[in-house]
Amino acid sequence: MSVSVGLNCPSCGGAIQISEGDNVINCQYCDSLLWVEGDAGVITVAYKNLQDRDGVLRATEQWWRKGLKAMDLKKKGRLMECYPIYLPFWSTTTRVAGWVCGYEERHYTDKHGNTHTERIPKEEMVLRDYQYTNIACDPGDLGIKYLRNNAGEVSFIDFESIPTFESTTSKDEAVELSKQRAMSDARDDARVPHVTFEKITVIPKRLSMIYYPVWVVRYAYGERMYMATVDGVTGNVLSGRAPGDPLYQSLAVTGGTSIGGLIGAAGLAFGIGADDPTIAIGGLVIGAVILGFTYMFFRHGSEIIDGDFDDKKLGNPLKGFKIAGTKWRFN
Numbered sequence: 362m363s364v365s366v367g368l369n370c371p372s373c374g375g376a377i378q379i380s381e382g383d384n385v386i387n388c389q390y391c392d393s394l395l396w397v398e399g400d401a402g403v404i405t406v407a408y409k410n411l412q413d414r415d416g417v418l419r420a421t422e423q424w425w426r427k428g429l430k431a432m433d434l435k436k437k438g439r440l441m442e443c444y445p446i447y448l449p450f451w452s453t454t455t456r457v458a459g460w461v462c463g464y465e466e467r468h469y470t471d472k473h474g475n476t477h478t479e480r481i482p483k484e485e486m487v488l489r490d491y492q493y494t495n496i497a498c499d500p501g502d503l504g505i506k507y508l509r510n511n512a513g514e515v516s517f518i519d520f521e522s523i524p525t526f527e528s529t530t531s532k533d534e535a536v537e538l539s540k541q542r543a544m545s546d547a548r549d550d551a552r553v554p555h556v557t558f559e560k561i562t563v564i565p566k567r568l569s570m571i572y573y574p575v576w577v578v579r580y581a582y583g584e585r586m587y588m589a590t591v592d593g594v595t596g597n598v599l600s601g602r603a604p605g606d607p608l609y610q611s612l613a614v615t616g617g618t619s620i621g622g623l624i625g626a627a628g629l630a631f632g633i634g635a636d637d638p639t640i641a642i643g644g645l646v647i648g649a650v651i652l653g654f655t656y657m658f659f660r661h662g663s664e665i666i667d668g669d670f671d672d673k674k675l676g677n678p679l680k681g682f683k684i685a686g687t688k689w690r691f692n
């Protein structure tokens with residue numbers, strides 16, 4: 362079943378009239394060139410790419426200098442590829458209207474030391490439009506799932522020179538996902554800790570497709586390949602992977618090893634002194650776990666990651682390593 366949503370200009374929001382058979386039109390309000398895609402009748406825009414290769418490489422080099430990335434990246438990083446692509450994104454507006462009722466609990470202690478619980482009734486009206494963007498194809502290893510920017514010069518002129526990724530998710534999927542997110546965000550925004558009753562209506566209002574220019578930079582450092590993506594409109598780095606600096610890595614390893622060793626040794630000494638083998642074994646186990654994480658962290662090398670990367674797609678069997686890895690995230 363197809364979901365019917367109003368046709369609006371993705372650029373200015375104006376209501377669009379389309380005659381049967383039209384697939385390229387100009388918005389009557391802002392004059393943007395719009396394209397009506399396929400049978401689905403989705404209004405589509407593309408933002409013009411404003412970056413060039415030199416600018417993209419400069420942005421990548423600036424990003425290399427931020428945080429705890431390897432300090433010799435500029436010297437030792439070898440550029441392998443740098444090219445622009447168009448990525449498709451669904452852009453949706455979803456209206457949420459209704460009521461969330463319930464109560465909030467407050468605890469207080471009177472002068473006799475008795476604790477009382479007071480229930481404060483809450484009745485919150487919800488009426489808001491939620492806007493989301495969501496990538497409409499498999500982002501692969503690019504680390505991009507939504508748009509950071511939704512403004513720019515609307516033009517299809519670069520479509521001839523920049524490869525375009527086709528959308529692979531359906532309009533209905535995009536609408537359904539936005540409805541779920543809007544419902545959940547509206548509940549959070551209502552701030553009713555204990556809900557006893559709610560009546561929320563979710564209405565999809567607008568749906569459009571945005572083709573957004575993104576530059577992909579692939580580079581090598583040592584034996585390993587890394588990447589970064591740069592926004593083709595704003596010139597900002599959107600996502601990326603970079604090697605961590607060996608100095609910080611060795612500090613982390615030294616710290617982890619000493620703490621792991623100390624806990625192990627302290628557990629052993631205390632356990633023997635107290636004549637309690639469980640303390641000694643506990644200390645040894647905790648010490649060994651810390652040493653193990655330190656070893657995993659060191660073996661995989663620290664990597665600094667920015668962007669919407671899926672933890673599962675890292676192909677890392679050890680979740681604990683991710684915990685250590687997140688310490689190296691910046692921005």
Ligand SMILES: [Zn+2]
Pocket residue numbers: 370371372373374375388389390391392393
């Ligand atoms: Zn418009």
